[in-house]
Amino acid sequence: MSQSYNRGLIEDFGRWREFEAGMWAWIFHKFTGWVLIGYLFTHIAVLSTGIPAAGAGEAAIAAGNDVYTQTIVSLEGLLLVRLLEVGLLAVAVFHMLNGTRLLLTDLGIGLEAQDKSFYASLILTGAITVASVPTFIAGAF
Amino acid sequence: MSTQIPKQTEESSETEAETQPASKGEERRAEKRRRAAERREQRQEEEAEKAAADESTVELKVFRYDPQVEGKQEPRFDTFHVPFTKGMTVLDALMYARDTYDSSLTFRHSCRQAVCGSDAMFVNGGQKLACKTQISDLDEPVRVEPLPHAEVTKDLVVDMEHFYDQMEAVEPYFQTNEYPDGELEEQRQDRENREKIKMSTRCIWCGACMSSCNIAAGDNEYLGPAAINKAYRFAMDEREGEDIKQKRLEIIEQEHGVWRCQTQFSCTEVCPKDIPLTEHIQELKREAVKNNLKFW
Amino acid sequence: MAERYSSFQSGGRMWFLQRVTAVFLLVVLAFHFFLLHFVHHADEVSFLASSARMEQLSYYSLMILFLVTATFHGVNGVYNALVNQGLTGTKRTVIKWTLVAASVVLIAQGIRTANAWAGIGLY
Numbered sequence: 001m002s003q004s005y006n007r008g009l010i011e012d013f014g015r016w017r018e019f020e021a022g023m024w025a026w027i028f029h030k031f032t033g034w035v036l037i038g039y040l041f042t043h044i045a046v047l048s049t050g051i052p053a054a055g056a057g058e059a060a061i062a063a064g065n066d067v068y069t070q071t072i073v074s075l076e077g078l079l080l081v082r083l084l085e086v087g088l089l090a091v092a093v094f095h096m097l098n099g100t101r102l103l104l105t106d107l108g109i110g111l112e113a114q115d116k117s118f119y120a121s122l123i124l125t126g127a128i129t130v131a132s133v134p135t136f137i138a139g140a141f
Numbered sequence: 142m143s144t145q146i147p148k149q150t151e152e153s154s155e156t157e158a159e160t161q162p163a164s165k166g167e168e169r170r171a172e173k174r175r176r177a178a179e180r181r182e183q184r185q186e187e188e189a190e191k192a193a194a195d196e197s198t199v200e201l202k203v204f205r206y207d208p209q210v211e212g213k214q215e216p217r218f219d220t221f222h223v224p225f226t227k228g229m230t231v232l233d234a235l236m237y238a239r240d241t242y243d244s245s246l247t248f249r250h251s252c253r254q255a256v257c258g259s260d261a262m263f264v265n266g267g268q269k270l271a272c273k274t275q276i277s278d279l280d281e282p283v284r285v286e287p288l289p290h291a292e293v294t295k296d297l298v299v300d301m302e303h304f305y306d307q308m309e310a311v312e313p314y315f316q317t318n319e320y321p322d323g324e325l326e327e328q329r330q331d332r333e334n335r336e337k338i339k340m341s342t343r344c345i346w347c348g349a350c351m352s353s354c355n356i357a358a359g360d361n362e363y364l365g366p367a368a369i370n371k372a373y374r375f376a377m378d379e380r381e382g383e384d385i386k387q388k389r390l391e392i393i394e395q396e397h398g399v400w401r402c403q404t405q406f407s408c409t410e411v412c413p414k415d416i417p418l419t420e421h422i423q424e425l426k427r428e429a430v431k432n433n434l435k436f437w
Numbered sequence: 438m439a440e441r442y443s444s445f446q447s448g449g450r451m452w453f454l455q456r457v458t459a460v461f462l463l464v465v466l467a468f469h470f471f472l473l474h475f476v477h478h479a480d481e482v483s484f485l486a487s488s489a490r491m492e493q494l495s496y497y498s499l500m501i502l503f504l505v506t507a508t509f510h511g512v513n514g515v516y517n518a519l520v521n522q523g524l525t526g527t528k529r530t531v532i533k534w535t536l537v538a539a540s541v542v543l544i545a546q547g548i549r550t551a552n553a554w555a556g557i558g559l560y
Binding site: 030033034036037040041044045047048050051053054056061062064066068069072073076077082085089092096099100102103106132135136138 | 456459463478504507511512514518539547556
């Protein structure tokens with residue numbers, strides 16, 4: 001018979017309503033980080049079509065008939081891809097703003113206002129994302 | 142110097158199955174005890190009913206677990222209705238519940254004035270010192286649980302061994318090689334330096350910070366906020382001298398030292414003594430980096 | 438002596454590098470987004486345009502540096518996240534080297550692509 005009881009992850013996810021700003025910032029930062037590194041791999045994979053495209057010959061390249069140009073153009077033609085790009089921007093902007101907040105924290109600046117700076121990064125992320133939607137969607141229709 | 146992994150408790154206690162009373166006399170006494178217990182239970186039930194009907198009572202939901210009592214081996218929550226009095230703390234309410242309804246309700250407490258650090262608990266989803274948490278500040282029902290991320294020994298009592306091990310790992314006592322000239326001379330600290338370490342000296346070893354730390358929960362070897370704060374208290378004390386400070390920095394700089402901190406501020410939020418733990422951890426990180434760059 | 442004093446303990450060195458790359462990435466990622474979404478638009482991408490940019494040595498070297506720091510920052514971040522969850526022992530070693538291998542592949546592939554655009558023969 002066990003002498004003590006391990007409650008395991010009782011508080012980690014069960015009490016998310018009680019999480020404070022710093023905890024949310026950490027969760028979001030981690031989540032956006034995973035998305036960004038995932039995207040980096042995809043990004044390089046898609047751009048790699050430039051390797052076969054380079055051998056396509058000058059005429060094809062000038063006409064935009066190479067694999068790379070074709071791949072990107074057809075991808076960017078999809079509304080879904082455009083929307084995902086807006087999402088990517090939001091994720092990147094949050095990671096950058098909150099990253100700045102964390103760098104300041106590392107320098108010992110503004111630790112008393114860490115919750116406010118987290119809310120500020122959230123709001124700013126929202127604002128920048130919304131403001132960028134027209135540019136990101138342009139030409140998709 | 143490495144942080145330690147908590148030792149497993151190996152003692153096992155086999156509770157004997159019901160012992161048969163040997164003689165008639167013993168049987169009678171057992172019967173008497175049983176009746177007394179029944180009466181007591183009835184009285185407690187009546188008290189509880191009366192209290193539940195009363196409007197000015199507080200509803201407490203308390204985590205119960207006891208490996209040695211059948212029926213309590215599976216953790217459960219018990220509800221207690223405690224008459225509210227002005228200025229009542231969570232600890233007061235628990236003590237009332239224990240003294241009036243169920244004497245087996247177990248929790249640690251001693252000084253009742255936020256100094257001894259024995260009654261840190263998980264109250265309504267946050268690490269709180271029960272003796273300085275006002276009932277009137279809480280939503281009802283008040284949910285009282287043992288500190289998360291620690292093994293529960295019984296009811297609200299958790300095993301603090303690992304926490305103490307981590308505290309020991311940073312050598313939490315004054316050391317120096319620089320003594321004043323006269324034999325009876327005091328080791329004086331200037332006011333400014335005293336101010337610097339003032340907050341860090343307030344730690345009462347309650348373990349609330351360690352329990353709130355998500356990283357300490359995942360990485361068992363992480364020193365944790367309290368221990369790092371303790372290291373800060375001495376590393377920043379100028380009387381210890383440069384060589385001891387180097388030794389201290391080496392301890393907190395190990396892989397499972399300050400670098401594990403992810404600045405979630407959870408520890409700072411829950412600390413009942415308002416120690417700016419994150420700030421201290423961050424300062425030690427900078428101190429360590431500066432120290433290493435100096436020789437790079 | 439040098440050995441004793443000059444080296445960061447592993448945790449500290451990585452922590453510091455993570456911050457240094459963060460500062461660099463902040464600037465370059467903002468530039469990258471701005472250049473490729475606001476100056477040039479997403480639907481105007483072509484091999485020719487990418488190639489024209491990559492042929493400038495300054496842009497080429499910036500992008501290579503960008504790739505290397507981003508890979509380090511991202512992969513090290515993933516590794517830290519796993520270690521913080523309590524990853525230890527053999528599992529940790531295996532994951533560490535898997536991540537290193539993935540990074541090498543990613544960087545190599547990225548450089549090959551950049552070379553293709555820049556017209557450098559090595560790809």
